[in-house]
Amino acid sequence: MSGISGLLDVVMKDGVRVITMTDIRTRNSLSMKMLEALNSAVADDSSLRCILLRAEGNVFSAGHNLKEIHSGNIESHRAVFESCNRLMLRLRSLPVPVIAQVDGIAAAAGCQLVAACDIVVASDTSSFSTPGGSVGIFCSTPGVPLVRNVPRKLSSYMLLTGSPISAQTAFTAGLVSLVVPKDKLEEETQCVVESIVSKSRAVLALGKRFMYQQAELTEENAYKAGADVMVNNINMADGQEGICSFVEKRKPHWTHED
Amino acid sequence: MSGISGLLDVVMKDGVRVITMTDIRTRNSLSMKMLEALNSAVADDSSLRCILLRAEGNVFSAGHNLKEIHSGNIESHRAVFESCNRLMLRLRSLPVPVIAQVDGIAAAAGCQLVAACDIVVASDTSSFSTPGGSVGIFCSTPGVPLVRNVPRKLSSYMLLTGSPISAQTAFTAGLVSLVVPKDKLEEETQCVVESIVSKSRAVLALGKRFMYQQAELTEENAYKAGADVMVNNINMADGQEGICSFVEKRKPHWTHED
Amino acid sequence: MSGISGLLDVVMKDGVRVITMTDIRTRNSLSMKMLEALNSAVADDSSLRCILLRAEGNVFSAGHNLKEIHSGNIESHRAVFESCNRLMLRLRSLPVPVIAQVDGIAAAAGCQLVAACDIVVASDTSSFSTPGGSVGIFCSTPGVPLVRNVPRKLSSYMLLTGSPISAQTAFTAGLVSLVVPKDKLEEETQCVVESIVSKSRAVLALGKRFMYQQAELTEENAYKAGADVMVNNINMADGQEGICSFVEKRKPHWTHED
Numbered sequence: 001m002s003g004i005s006g007l008l009d010v011v012m013k014d015g016v017r018v019i020t021m022t023d024i025r026t027r028n029s030l031s032m033k034m035l036e037a038l039n040s041a042v043a044d045d046s047s048l049r050c051i052l053l054r055a056e057g058n059v060f061s062a063g064h065n066l067k068e069i070h071s072g073n074i075e076s077h078r079a080v081f082e083s084c085n086r087l088m089l090r091l092r093s094l095p096v097p098v099i100a101q102v103d104g105i106a107a108a109a110g111c112q113l114v115a116a117c118d119i120v121v122a123s124d125t126s127s128f129s130t131p132g133g134s135v136g137i138f139c140s141t142p143g144v145p146l147v148r149n150v151p152r153k154l155s156s157y158m159l160l161t162g163s164p165i166s167a168q169t170a171f172t173a174g175l176v177s178l179v180v181p182k183d184k185l186e187e188e189t190q191c192v193v194e195s196i197v198s199k200s201r202a203v204l205a206l207g208k209r210f211m212y213q214q215a216e217l218t219e220e221n222a223y224k225a226g227a228d229v230m231v232n233n234i235n236m237a238d239g240q241e242g243i244c245s246f247v248e249k250r251k252p253h254w255t256h257e258d
Numbered sequence: 259m260s261g262i263s264g265l266l267d268v269v270m271k272d273g274v275r276v277i278t279m280t281d282i283r284t285r286n287s288l289s290m291k292m293l294e295a296l297n298s299a300v301a302d303d304s305s306l307r308c309i310l311l312r313a314e315g316n317v318f319s320a321g322h323n324l325k326e327i328h329s330g331n332i333e334s335h336r337a338v339f340e341s342c343n344r345l346m347l348r349l350r351s352l353p354v355p356v357i358a359q360v361d362g363i364a365a366a367a368g369c370q371l372v373a374a375c376d377i378v379v380a381s382d383t384s385s386f387s388t389p390g391g392s393v394g395i396f397c398s399t400p401g402v403p404l405v406r407n408v409p410r411k412l413s414s415y416m417l418l419t420g421s422p423i424s425a426q427t428a429f430t431a432g433l434v435s436l437v438v439p440k441d442k443l444e445e446e447t448q449c450v451v452e453s454i455v456s457k458s459r460a461v462l463a464l465g466k467r468f469m470y471q472q473a474e475l476t477e478e479n480a481y482k483a484g485a486d487v488m489v490n491n492i493n494m495a496d497g498q499e500g501i502c503s504f505v506e507k508r509k510p511h512w513t514h515e516d
Numbered sequence: 517m518s519g520i521s522g523l524l525d526v527v528m529k530d531g532v533r534v535i536t537m538t539d540i541r542t543r544n545s546l547s548m549k550m551l552e553a554l555n556s557a558v559a560d561d562s563s564l565r566c567i568l569l570r571a572e573g574n575v576f577s578a579g580h581n582l583k584e585i586h587s588g589n590i591e592s593h594r595a596v597f598e599s600c601n602r603l604m605l606r607l608r609s610l611p612v613p614v615i616a617q618v619d620g621i622a623a624a625a626g627c628q629l630v631a632a633c634d635i636v637v638a639s640d641t642s643s644f645s646t647p648g649g650s651v652g653i654f655c656s657t658p659g660v661p662l663v664r665n666v667p668r669k670l671s672s673y674m675l676l677t678g679s680p681i682s683a684q685t686a687f688t689a690g691l692v693s694l695v696v697p698k699d700k701l702e703e704e705t706q707c708v709v710e711s712i713v714s715k716s717r718a719v720l721a722l723g724k725r726f727m728y729q730q731a732e733l734t735e736e737n738a739y740k741a742g743a744d745v746m747v748n749n750i751n752m753a754d755g756q757e758g759i760c761s762f763v764e765k766r767k768p769h770w771t772h773e774d
């Protein structure tokens with residue numbers, strides 16, 4: 001186990017990097033140090049197959065650190081939001097899937113962090129909110145992934161009123177991938193992790209990259225680009241191995257290489 | 259109370275403008291006069307903090323006035339749709355949140371009007387439809403906010419078949435923010451209004467504007483623009499007041515000024 | 517009845533073309549021959565009012581034919597994906613609504629085919645998945661309509677894990693228009709078909725075309741274009757007939773002509 005004292009525990013096992021936020025004292029607030037620690041912790045390496053992001057305590061993350069912002073200046077504020085943006089975009093550009101495991105409150109930039117992961121598994125007692133308006137700081141950046149994940153009437157409601165939504169509503173709305181009973185959270189998360197590590201790193205990397213890319217194209221252009229991606233995928237080593245294993249009715253042996 | 263006889267009642271109290279459509283005779287159809295009355299009623303002024311749009315009777319609005327369209331010509335038709343577009347885009351560009359309170363039928367352009375508000379609170383007996391195809395006029399403009407609020411397979415179903423959906427399905431699909439029992443509608447709407455008027459007008463204005471703006475950018479550009487908006491928000495008067503009040507554990511006193 | 521032996525049955529009755537995939541042996545896999553057969557079967561003609569796509573057996577479609585891909589080369593792979601793209605875009609550009617009736621498994625490109633239809637009616641025992649990653653071929657092209665129909669956290673989950681979702685979850689998520697008990701599937705599908713054939717072909721054609729077109733514009737540009745579409749619609753023969761029939765309280769008699 002490695003980690004950053006008081007902020008993160010980072011454990012790497014069998015290709016899965018489990019990053020646990022441990023700053024219970026600040027409700028895992030996204031202080032400058034926490035953001036930098038997370039940015040470092042999510043670095044890619046070739047043995048990595050999946051990242052699992054979780055938290056100690058009953059708050060996944062309460063969002064930006066308002067005390068730090070209060071004592072800062074424009075330069076430090078800008079640095080915080082740039083580091084935060086870097087983290088969000090890095091999660092998306094990482095070649096491996098990033099799973100958020102949520103068991104508790106995800107508020108403001110904490111809700112943004114959840115929404116910026118690829119897959120979200122939440123306990124049924126979790127809640128999600130963007131309450132920044134109440135303290136005069138509208139959740140504008142949390143709104144970026146929120147409006148891309150949650151239907152407009154609900155995201156507007158969350159942003160303009162600050163009211164929380166339940167895990168069940170978050171599932172219905174599309175903010176979480178799975179909502180499970182609290183006592184099944186570890187088990188269900190593990191199932192998701194296992195289904196990911198059973199696959200080829202190279203194939204998931206290609207697939208994740210195109211998934212986000214094509215979502216910002218017109219549908220016609222997405223299909224055109226998609227045909228190329230499929231042809232390339234079939235003809236890479238793990239594509240060939242996958243099809244052969246299917247036809248030969250055996251387990252595939254991945255190289256995990258592009 | 260002011261109003262436009264037979265069309266609208268408009269009441270302003272404590273910064274909340276309540277606009278009630280009262281043209282029960284035409285099922286609150288969006289005639290040229292109704293559209294112009296609504297366009298006037300939603301004008302901004304600096305004391306305004308929230309608009310609540312509701313209706314008398316069991317039809318929120320049945321949509322465009324087909325009798326008027328029948329007796330019109332191309333010029334009058336064009337004028338109707340231009341006025342209607344102006345209203346929809348004005349609701350979105352207003353600096354204050356617009357809440358639709360729906361208790362009954364919202365059909366065709368009436369459904370469009372609902373979908374064009376920021377927040378929708380609906381009674382569980384309400385219904386939503388875009389049945390224009392049945393009378394030879396496809397709900398093309400109602401489809402504009404519909405496809406941006408409701409998943410494609412359901413919006414296609416609504417537009418191509420004209421079949422209504424229930425309030426509960428509308429909530430699941432994302433067309434309404436909250437669905438509540440009919441006898442709780444006033445109370446629940448009031449909660450939403452109160453959470454809005456407890457906040458700074460200037461902060462909500464900035465937040466609402468960016469929320470719609472960023473939704474039409476790529477995610478990366480949205481984050482970039484968002485960092486600027488956050489830094490500006492923190493350094494405006496009500497941003498500073500909000501953070502100070504949080505750190506000092508007291509209620510904020512807003513200036514409501516940009 | 518016509519058809520393509522072993523692949524499709526095609527029945528045309530009262531303007532409705534019912535296309536049934538009958539290749540149970542390959543689980544209705546989208547082989548090159550099946551794709552070409554479907555591409556031919558969905559051709560438009562002026563008497564056509566609606567297409568209903570269904571399948572024999574308990575697999576709607578298992579997706580691309582992996583054995584065929586295994587024995588093919590880059591040129592044949594490219595041909596398969598180009599034919600598949602052509603089919604998907606043709607369903608969307610057809611002037612008549614296309615309904616998928618799903619009763620069973622829709623996997624990979626089979627799930628894509630469902631998502632590419634305008635309306636989807638599914639039995640409650642159906643399931644939907646994009647499991648290509650398990651055999652080394654990420655469902656990149658199935659992802660194209662998937663991310664446009666299903667919220668991002670659920671589509672990512674489906675694409676990255678390959679896990680299936682139930683018909684009920686598919687309805688909540690927006691991938692299907694209606695989920696009905698298995699023994700009501702024919703009856704409920706028939707209702708959808710009837711509501712479509714009761715309308716004007718020309719009006720639905722105009723409406724369907726604009727529905728997809730405007731979804732890829734900014735909201736403001738969509739409204740602008742929409743006003744023109746509405747004015748044109750009102751002044752076409754079936755627009756005039758529809759409004760007259762409404763005002764005169766009688767059934768409309770459509771010409772079905774542009």
